[in-house]
Amino acid sequence: MTFATARRYAFLALAALFLGAANPATARSDLTLAMVLEPPHLDPTAGAAGAIDEIVYANIFEGLTRIGANGEAQPALAKNWDISPDRKTYTFHLHQGVKFHDGAAFDANDVKFSLDRARAPDSTNAQKGLFEAIDQVEVIDPATVKVTLKHPSGDFLYSLGWGDAVIVGRTSAATNKEKPIGTGPFKFQNWAKGSQVALARSSDYWGAKPALDKATFRFIPDPAAASAALLAGDIQAFPSFPAPESVPQFQADPRFKVEIGTTEGETILSENNARPPFDNPKVREAIAHAIDRKAVIDGAMFGFGTQIGSFFPPHHPAYVDLTGERKYDPELAKKLLAEAGYLDGFKTTLKLPPPVYARRGGEIIAAQLRSVGIEAQIILVEWAQWLEQVFKSRDYDLTIISHTEPNDLNIFARDDYYFNYRNPAFKTLIAEISATPDGEKRNALYGEAQKTLSAGAPVAFLMQFPKIGIWDAKLEGLWKNYPIPANDLTAVKWAE
The missing domain is CATH 3.10.105.10 (Dipeptide-binding Protein; Domain 3)
Incomplete structure (x- = not known):
């Protein structure tokens, strides 16, 4: 190589270095994670399968309250509430400006519709017992709902945080099994039966925007295939890993984080x-x-x-x-x-x-x-x-x-x-x-x-x-424990 050629390569390398510094690589914003079971459908208010919530809970659908990573009931679509002295009346104050993924506006009428639908005699909700204490649901105004109970219920706010109690739209509830439409930070994109469900970030989300642009849930029931998919990088996370015999292998591999939870x-x-x-x-x-x-x-x-x-x-x-x-x-x-x-x-x-x-x-x-x-x-x-x-x-x-x-x-x-x-x-x-x-x-x-x-x-x-979670070591925000069967992606991001 001549001196002139070497100097040209050195110049090109230096230029590339400066260009790279001026245009840093875009942070990764997609995630492919895996589950053992494919859900029978995607409506958490009409089925008992935990696999439904593993995809849609806190991602597509939201309730008045939600269950947090430590198992506590937190505000969700209800920003706060008042409880009467006899603990039989709950007045929920709702977030305003919330929309469903089909563009329909969310308000107190959707809350009444959802709770009345869940507790109706012909309801197909797998957890109708959650709503047994409800006597009446009243719309006070578009941003306020009053729920009167037959008797005090110590678990009421917690019960409203279950996937079975999420709020659904009056015009879209009937088709949620195949095309789920909620108010969450991610919207349903497509479902390749037998393979995967894809979600995309909702640009109109009312709350804090998630870091991920896209999340794909793949279905891998075979333990050996689960290990192989992680090792090959085909998936970046298996929050409930089905091959406990392979845990030591991943614990010894610095590319992965292994979290043993409850x-x-x-x-x-x-x-x-x-x-x-x-x-x-x-x-x-x-x-x-x-x-x-x-x-x-x-x-x-x-x-x-x-x-x-x-x-x-x-x-x-x-x-x-x-x-x-x-x-x-x-x-x-x-x-x-x-x-x-x-x-x-x-x-x-x-x-x-x-x-x-x-x-x-x-x-x-x-x-x-x-x-x-x-x-x-x-x-x-x-x-x-x-x-x-x-x-x-x-x-x-x-x-x-x-x-x-x-x-x-x-x-x-x-x-x-x-x-x-x-x-x-x-x-x-x-x-x-x-x-x-x-x-x-x-x-x-x-x-x-x-x-x-x-x-x-x-x-x-x-x-x-147990919850055996294995994911890419650079991934942050996935739950260590499962206080509810859910893969909440709202705080998940890639480390910079």
């Missing part, structure tokens, strides 16, 4: 209490003693997860450790089965949805049940089948599922819930909890409710599901 997901072996032999309490007790929870957690989740003895999260201040009430004891399980009239055991079926904890855990539990004389035939079902057959039609014997909704102890008080569990004493406790505003008294009642469930053994309580 969820509200009580993972259980559900039993159809209306079907023989599960209508017999001794049979249910036997099953509870036939299961080695630690073996399930170690085998299915590689040690990630916390044993539970009732339907309550260990991180809650009202938690009571009841794991000792149903210790692993195969001989006691056999004795209880004999007392119930099943000396030689019985045959049953175990329907398992796609998540790894269910499929892997199901194999382990089936073997444990077999050792006490219960032959459980494993039937693998897809997510849509599970929702239709098990959750909706209650056509099952046994199944494994993680209930990820927050503060949902009351589902065991619902006569029409898929457990088919009936316990008047428990229903009374739940009613007392709902009507008790004092925190200390409520926690004491929560403790009694946990003990009542443990004694009745309506299901076999397995573990509190």
Whole structure:
């Protein structure tokens, strides 16, 4: 290379350096993250699947309140509220200038429409119990709504923060399953069935603008594929990673951040209490003693997860450790089965949805049940089948599922819930909890409710599901914990 040529290259390199300094690279503003399950649709007010909220909660749809990263109820579409001395009347003051993504203006009439729709006799809302306390919803003016309760409800503001309680538009509610239209910072862009859902930032958003321009949710149920997609950079985040066996590999890789957090997901072996032999309490007790929870957690989740003895999260201040009430004891399980009239055991079926904890855990539990004389035939079902057959039609014997909704102890008080569990004493406790505003008294009642469930053994309580989050080390703002099944993108950004 001649001196003149070298000087020319040096000049070009120096010019490029100055141009780069004058025109810095645009910060990254897109994100592709992954989920295990594809939702059946995208309307959180018309379905029980947590996968719906994982996409739309706080991103597309908003409620009067919202659940924050630490599990607290915060203002959302309602900027503040007044509560009457008897705690039966809530007056909500709404943000003004808010629009739905189709351009329709949001006001108090949408709040009344949404709450009345959710609690109507023909409502398809999966959590109608959230609205049971509401007596009347009144529009005072376009920016003010008054909600009168039948009785005080200590959880009311928290309940309004669930995905099932988001505010929907009067003209767009009917089509939200396929084309969700909310007031959130992101608007729905497209849904490639079987592959992904894409969101784009809403330019008309009323609140603080998110840093991301675009977010794509990909569906990757296979654990090996999940690891491969992260390592290849095809996705930048898997907030609820399905391959716990691969966690050490990512912890050792500086390109990634690994966050082990908590969820509200009580993972259980559900039993159809209306079907023989599960209508017999001794049979249910036997099953509870036939299961080695630690073996399930170690085998299915590689040690990630916390044993539970009732339907309550260990991180809650009202938690009571009841794991000792149903210790692993195969001989006691056999004795209880004999007392119930099943000396030689019985045959049953175990329907398992796609998540790894269910499929892997199901194999382990089936073997444990077999050792006490219960032959459980494993039937693998897809997510849509599970929702239709098990959750909706209650056509099952046994199944494994993680209930990820927050503060949902009351589902065991619902006569029409898929457990088919009936316990008047428990229903009374739940009613007392709902009507008790004092925190200390409520926690004491929560403790009694946990003990009542443990004694009745309506299901076999397995573990509190962990949140294993893995994402690009330069990504900030994703939740470590899951106080609600949601991937809130409002504060997510790439580090500069």
